[in-house]
Amino acid sequence: MYSQPKIDIREVVNLLGLKVDPKCSINSDTFNVQCPFCRDKKYHMNINAEKNVYSCVLCSKEKGQGALDLYSRVVHGERCVKGQNSKKIFMELCDALHLGGPSERKTEVKERPSLPRILRADDDTVGKTYAALLAFEPLALTEQHRENLKRRGFSDETIDRNEYRSLGQNYDWLGEYSDSRSLYRRLRSAIKENKKLRHKREDEIVAGLALAQHLLKLGCTLAGVPGFYKIGDSWSFNITPGMLVPTRNMKGQVVALQVRRDKPENWETKNKDRKFLRYMTVSSKGLPAGVTEGISRAHFPLANPPLSKDVHVCVTEGPLKADAASELLGSDAKVFFIALHGTMNTKELPGFFKLCKEKGIERIENAFDMDKTTNFHVAEAGKGVWKKAKAAGLSVAVRCWDEDFAKKKYRELGILCANHDIFVPTSLNVFVDVAAMARALEAAGVEHSVETLPDGTEVKHYWDDATKGIDDYLLTQKQQKTNS
Ligand SMILES: [Zn+2]
Numbered sequence: 001m002y003s004q005p006k007i008d009i010r011e012v013v014n015l016l017g018l019k020v021d022p023k024c025s026i027n028s029d030t031f032n033v034q035c036p037f038c039r040d041k042k043y044h045m046n047i048n049a050e051k052n053v054y055s056c057v058l059c060s061k062e063k064g065q066g067a068l069d070l071y072s073r074v075v076h077g078e079r080c081v082k083g084q085n086s087k088k089i090f091m092e093l094c095d096a097l098h099l100g101g102p103s104e105r106k107t108e109v110k111e112r113p114s115l116p117r118i119l120r121a122d123d124d125t126v127g128k129t130y131a132a133l134l135a136f137e138p139l140a141l142t143e144q145h146r147e148n149l150k151r152r153g154f155s156d157e158t159i160d161r162n163e164y165r166s167l168g169q170n171y172d173w174l175g176e177y178s179d180s181r182s183l184y185r186r187l188r189s190a191i192k193e194n195k196k197l198r199h200k201r202e203d204e205i206v207a208g209l210a211l212a213q214h215l216l217k218l219g220c221t222l223a224g225v226p227g228f229y230k231i232g233d234s235w236s237f238n239i240t241p242g243m244l245v246p247t248r249n250m251k252g253q254v255v256a257l258q259v260r261r262d263k264p265e266n267w268e269t270k271n272k273d274r275k276f277l278r279y280m281t282v283s284s285k286g287l288p289a290g291v292t293e294g295i296s297r298a299h300f301p302l303a304n305p306p307l308s309k310d311v312h313v314c315v316t317e318g319p320l321k322a323d324a325a326s327e328l329l330g331s332d333a334k335v336f337f338i339a340l341h342g343t344m345n346t347k348e349l350p351g352f353f354k355l356c357k358e359k360g361i362e363r364i365e366n367a368f369d370m371d372k373t374t375n376f377h378v379a380e381a382g383k384g385v386w387k388k389a390k391a392a393g394l395s396v397a398v399r400c401w402d403e404d405f406a407k408k409k410y411r412e413l414g415i416l417c418a419n420h421d422i423f424v425p426t427s428l429n430v431f432v433d434v435a436a437m438a439r440a441l442e443a444a445g446v447e448h449s450v451e452t453l454p455d456g457t458e459v460k461h462y463w464d465d466a467t468k469g470i471d472d473y474l475l476t477q478k479q480q481k482t483n484s
Contacts (some may be wrong), residue, residue, distance in 0.1 A: 068093065280294050
């Protein structure tokens with residue numbers, strides 16, 4: 001029987017960092033937390049893990065609402081409505097919690113796994129293991145992935161220096177790892193018993209076993225390293241096919257890995273309106289011995305200049321985006337990037353901002369995608385980042401680009417405002433004006449940036465996709481220069 005996949009509300013409580021009443025335990029069936037919606041100083045929100053719902057004595061009028069709703073209201077400021085935004089919220093949460101998509105979760109219902117915490121190893125250990133992983137010959141970058149990177153503006157030198165790799169592209173090399181194949185056969189019954197493993201392709205698991213055995217022979221530690229897990233007594237690596245993108249700490253050590261997933265053929269026709277999750281952080285959370293904490297990390301491109309008061313510090317989302325932007329800007333621009341795995345993954349920011357302050361930096365720049373100016377929900381999601389900056393005594397500037405598109409948007413929103421008698425004072429800055437108009441329209445409940453396609457479906461068009469990300473914009477500029 002098919003059942004809706006379920007997200008444990010306690011994982012959402014964890015993710016959102018809600019304060020749990022010290023008198024309670026997050027592992028019990030019901031416990032209280034500080035309500036994020038009213039000015040709750042005590043612990044008025046009850047979490048019922050058995051029913052997977054929350055409700056606040058002070059502000060919840062209706063009966064308990066679910067995990068998706070809790071996440072949606074905190075992160076996007078909007079309710080989760082089935083059939084409207086629930087799929088999107090669900091996919092987003094799967095990504096934030098490092099859970100597989102619905103196909104991998106279909107069978108996971110009812111039982112509530114308790115949340116045993118498995119901590120990650122320190123950066124030296126993780127960095128050493130990942131360095132050896134990236135040096136594993138069968139993961140060499142494919143020509144196809146190299147071409148993709150070149151189209152983004154990377155040079156061969158940078159591609160090699162940044163150590164991008166290809167994962168799960170072919171398994172021809174497994175012929176040399178017959179030990180792993182026999183190991184797989186021995187472990188087959190344990191694999192079939194595990195709900196997360198039983199749907200995986202045999203070659204994928206054999207390759208994971210081969211990689212793990214290779215790293216163990218080199219003396220690497222696998223316990224506490226995200227992506228590695230145990231089948232019986234044997235270590236394996238959780239393979240997601242795609243391009244591997246290293247996430248590096250400020251010392252340049254690889255401390256996390258992201259996969260830019262290959263889109264399966266015919267995805268669109270097979271998966272109507274299901275969002276394809278392009279980037280996934282390599283993780284083995286929920287698999288035996290898999291790390292549960294600290295999987296996502298902030299990324300610092302190798303091309304960053306030294307952190308000093310003479311550089312522009314830009315906060316963005318996505319390691320590959322930051323790498324590409326660094327490459328396209330060149331070293332003369334003196335831009336220092338820190339890239340988050342997602343706007344929710346802000347744990348490292350207070351420490352980083354403190355360091356900025358110590359280096360004499362007064363201001364950081366919001367370099368998130370340009371829909372931050374026109375999409376209220378995107379702006380809301382980024383708020384946590386800027387609060388942390390302000391708490392550290394830093395001011396925040398919004399970095400904007402593509403003035404041509406902004407002018408187009410200005411005219412489009414201007415007409416809407418005029419039609420609804422909404423008056424927005426203008427400044428001398430078109431980006432500021434566009435943002436102000438978008439906010440005013442939102443406040444008045446007027447929908448904007450909706451485009452109706454020839455077939456009648458509506459799409460939200462907050463910003464030109466070709467220049468939305470800072471890397472996209474820099475690339476279009478470079479192409480214009482070479483063309484003229
Ligand atoms: Zn409340």
